[in-house]
Structure formats: C-alpha cells, structure tokens
Amino acid sequence: MYDMKIVINGRRRLSGTVKISGAKNAALPELAAAILSSDEFEFCGVPEVEDIKVMFEALKNIGAKGEFINNKIKIRIPSLKSGLVPKDIIETSRASILILGPLIARNGYAKVSLPGGCPIGDRKIDFHLEGLKRMGAKINIEDGYIIAKSDKLCGIEYTFPNKSVTGTENLLMAATLAEGETFLGNCALEPEISDLIKLLSSMGADIKQGENNSLIIKGKTTLKGSIHKVIPDRIEMGTYIIAGCLLDNEIIVENAIPEYIKSLLNVLENMGVKIVIEKNRIKVNPTDNIFPIDVGTKPYPGFPTDLQAQLTTLLTQANGISRIKENIFNRRFRHVYELNKLGANIEVKGNTAIIKGKTELRGGVIKSTDLRASAALLLGGLIADGETVVGNSYQLFRGYENMPEKLSQLGADIKLIKR
C-alpha cells in the first residue's frame, strides 16, 4: 500500500462534471458513534477511503459485525468483545481517539492506541483527556496506548481552551451516555459536527445548541440504532473547485453544498475566478487573470486548513505575491518544498507561505507528505509541463475516493502505479 506512485502528464484541459463523495471527517465520528448502541446502523454515502476502512477494521476488532459494500456500511455492535484498539490496525489515522469517548462511555474500559494521522503539527489530545477525566474516567498513557477506566461517566461543564474538531466530537459522544447534563463551551461547529449531532439526535440523544458555540447534552441510559446519510465532503468539493480554476479548465462540481464552502468561494471571487453557484452544483468557468490574495486558515466557517495546500498550488498561477497564514497546525507546509521542485517560487516564514506568481511549473519527481498535500501535488502535476511522478501516494487514498479516476474522467492524463 505504501509504495504507490501517481504519474501525470500535465497541461491537459479538464472539463465536465465530477460528483462529490461523502465526507470522510463526518463518517469517521459517525461510525464511532455506533459504539454507543447495541442496535443496528446503516450508513450510506460512506467514502471508500483508507481512513474509513481502518475505522471499520478497528470497530470489528472490538466486536462489531457488519459489511462495507458500495458506499454503504451496515454495522452492529451487540456486545463488546474487547476494549482494545491495537496500534497495528489504527496507527495511520485519527480513528482511535474518536473511539475512546464512546468506548469508555459504553464499556467503562478502553485501551486505544495513541492516534496517528497526518504529520502536520503537534496534534495534541489534552482537551479530549481533560474532558473525559472530568467526567470521571481514570486515564493513563503507557507504551503508546491510552488506557481509560470508569465506573460511570458524569455530566460536566467544560469549555475548550481552543476549538477542536475531534475533541468536540469525542466529548459530545461520551456525554450522550453520561449521567446528568453536560455543557461544552467553545465547541468546534464544522458541518461534520452538525451532521454527527443529527445522527446522535436520531439515536435518541438530547443535544441542544446554546450561545457562543456551546452544546448542552442531557445524558441517556441507552441509545438506539439509526439509518444515516453522510453529508458530501466539503474538502473534496473545494479541491475540485480549485482544480477547475487551473489552466482554462471548466468543471462542474455535483452533489455540492455551496454553503459549506463559502469561505473558499469568497477567496476565489476576490481572485477574479468566475463561479456559478446553483443549488447542488458549482460551476467553475475559465479565468484569464488570477489575482493574488492574502488569506489565513481558521475554524469553520473560516478558510479551512484542509484546503490550504491546494490553494497554495493555485496561487502559483496568480499574477503577483500571495500570502497564506496557517493558524491551525504548526507544520503544515511540507508540500511547499515539493511544489518548489516543480518550479514554484514559495518561501515559508514562520507560519506564512509567501507565494510569488505566476510561475510556469515543469514536471518532476515529488513525494506526498500528507493527505491534503497529496492533492495539492496532483494539482501541481496537472499544470506542470511534462511528466510528474508523485510518490508515497497512499496518503491520497486515506481521504480522497477515486481521485485519479475522477480526474481522468475530466480529461487528465493520470495513472496510478501500485507495486
């Protein structure tokens, strides 16, 4: 799996329609939420990507029964055969930390591997652990595992020092089975979290949204199963919209929710890109002159850190100097060095990338460093003259469903080489 290469012959014009898959970052916590009930769940619109497969395997390891076919997951955890989520199953993803909250809530015991995921910064988990400890869990970290025990979780008042996506999801899920009321302040409220709230509510959880990004949860003794459709992936949406802005491409993005991606659409509008927004479709028309911009990443509804790398590639084609400030993760610029190998002129100073455009990119041999960086490098290959080989492409398949096929259908000359 790790020795995969994607080979692109660049400068082909892309046109046509691309359909967006379900959101990986919604499906991940939603699958973990299946731990909270012994009933059956049916999820549709689940992207067939590596991080989801890893989550599914980890759930099977603790006793889940089910199947994952044609973007549908049927799953039921009638009883927990183990509280163990081992390293070898889970080390490439963040799934283990999402399992921790629901598992301790239902089982009273969890031994989960410390989470992996993209090497984009420190990726601390202190808010998760602090919240669970306050709920009554005893937590130790030993040999790369988080070991949590609790007779019963109790409701708490906890305000996150900073917004955390999986932190909010974890404590929210744990609170649905805790005794009494939980108040969570300064929550992240990404669309994926709203979708998780929708699922948990359909399971019988009592969750209300309060003022200033707070959530108030009244714990229940049991929750029931559910049938749930995962929302479309806004990061995949944004990635194809950005692909549509390259060269004189003309792409229609279908199964899109424009509301989820307003921050990107605003940025692109300021760059002079011509975009037509319909109910579930976004059309990107060819643009002759792309203007430079200054933008900073922020929690939703701000500009997402998960699109920073892809926007960087586009800004190599803007006429002038752009700056992107990365405010969420402290090491999320590794794609820059790879893009520079293709002829980009990007300098990183502290947490800001300074992109001098417009540069003609030429093909080369580069390496994926993380999931979103992989997508940014593919976009680089699409505009580079000649052949680009992107190594370590396993990263891409952790979060993008069939990206080489989807690009190929739009007219790209792209192939995947597995060894």
Ligand code: EPU
């Ligand atoms: N943070 C702490 N302590 C914590 C938790 C977070 O200091 O206990 C800090 C982090 O170090 C980071 C910031 O808070 O600087 C935000 O981290 P967050 O917890 O929100 O990130 P995450 O939950 O680990 C999720 C997504 C990421 C996405 C970020 C930010 C999932 C599975 N992952 O990560 O997605 O970049 O939120 O939006 O939902 C991706 O899909 O490529 C990806 C990396």
